[in-house]
Each structure stands twice: as C-alpha cells, then as structure tokens.
Amino acid sequence: MWLLLAFIAVPMIEIALFIQVGGYIGLGWTLLIVLMTAIAGSYLVRNQGIRELSNLQRSFSELKDPTEPLANGAMILFAGALLLTPGFFTDAVGLSLLVPGIRRAAFLWARSRIRVQTFTMGQQHPQSHQPDDQVIDGDFQEVPHDKKPTHRPSGWTQH
Known part of the structure; x- marks a missing residue:
C-alpha cells in the first residue's frame, strides 16, 4: 500500500514543483537546474560509492560487521537513481542521502526497526580432520x- 502511495504522490509532488519553480524562474533555468543536479549527483555518487566499496572491503578483511557499509552502498545507489530522475523532490531526497550524517541516521533508524536472527562471519567449526599434505588417496585399475x-594418453598416464 505504501509503495502505491509513493508511486502516486512522488510524480504529483514533482509536477507541482515543476510548475511552481518554472513559473518563478522560467523554463530554461528550471531545466538547467535539473540537468546540473543530475551531473553533480552522478559525480558525487561515483566518488562516495568508491569510498563505501573501500570501507566494505576493509570490513571484510578485518572480519568486522559489513552491515553499515552495505547499507551505505545501497543508500548511495538509491541516491544515484533519485538524482538521475528529473525533479526537485527526488533531487532533494537524493542529495540528502549523499550526506554521511543523514545516511548514518537512516541506518540507525532502520537498524532499530529490523531484528536480525543470526549473523556469522568466517568458519563456524574448525575441521576435525586435517588432511595430510603428503598423502594422496586414490584408487587405480x-x-x-x-x-x-580409445583415445590419446593424457600427460598423467604412462606411454
């Protein structure tokens, strides 16, 4: 139900804002602003996305919880989609998602509402039997x- 309301409300808000802003500053300036926010937004999304990817890789290498870098990456991706969508409302929401403090607040809000059942990283149980490197077990005939x-011999067989 919320998704349906969003698909109806967002275009209505965008149309109203286009009419209001376009009537105040003119069509050319309105289109230029929309174009410039798409260009600037794609630049910011690229830079912040690369930084978050680095944070995600660091969390994996240090065996830390990757939840926040993953959430930040998803929010940056969503911000990019909003910034490429023409409109003032979507640009405002997209630009706000590029502010690290707002992303952090959104992450904390979502984390308080989501219950994680289990989270594990790495190997659960050490292997009880470590195979010997020097012994190769096999069958032959x-x-x-x-x-x-019926075919040419491989490099593993005797000639």
Missing part, C-alpha cells in the same frame, strides 16, 4: 597391455 586405447 590395471589396464591389460593387449587392450588398445
């Missing part, structure tokens, strides 16, 4: 010498 091979 003698092939009679009088039998002709």
Whole structure:
C-alpha cells in the first residue's frame, strides 16, 4: 500500500514543483537546474560509492560487521537513481542521502526497526580432520597391455 502511495504522490509532488519553480524562474533555468543536479549527483555518487566499496572491503578483511557499509552502498545507489530522475523532490531526497550524517541516521533508524536472527562471519567449526599434505588417496585399475586405447594418453598416464 505504501509503495502505491509513493508511486502516486512522488510524480504529483514533482509536477507541482515543476510548475511552481518554472513559473518563478522560467523554463530554461528550471531545466538547467535539473540537468546540473543530475551531473553533480552522478559525480558525487561515483566518488562516495568508491569510498563505501573501500570501507566494505576493509570490513571484510578485518572480519568486522559489513552491515553499515552495505547499507551505505545501497543508500548511495538509491541516491544515484533519485538524482538521475528529473525533479526537485527526488533531487532533494537524493542529495540528502549523499550526506554521511543523514545516511548514518537512516541506518540507525532502520537498524532499530529490523531484528536480525543470526549473523556469522568466517568458519563456524574448525575441521576435525586435517588432511595430510603428503598423502594422496586414490584408487587405480590395471589396464591389460593387449587392450588398445580409445583415445590419446593424457600427460598423467604412462606411454
């Protein structure tokens, strides 16, 4: 139900803002502002996305909880989609999601409302049996010498 309301409300808000802003500053300036926010937004999304990817890789290498870098990456991706969508309301929401403090507040708000059942990283139980590096276990079958091979021998067989 909320998604349906969003799909109805957001275009209505955008149309109203286009009419109001366009009537106040003119069509050319309105279109220029929309174009410039898309260009500036894509630049900011790219830079912040690269930084968050680095944070995510660092959390994996340090075996830390990657939830916040993943959430930040998702919010930056969503901000990019909003900034590429023409409109003042979507640009305002998209630009606000590029502010780290607002992303942090949104993450904390979402985390307070989501209950995680389990979270594990790495190996759960150490292997009880460590195979010996020096021993290769295998089965073999003698092939009679009088039998002709059906294909060329591989590098693993005797000639």
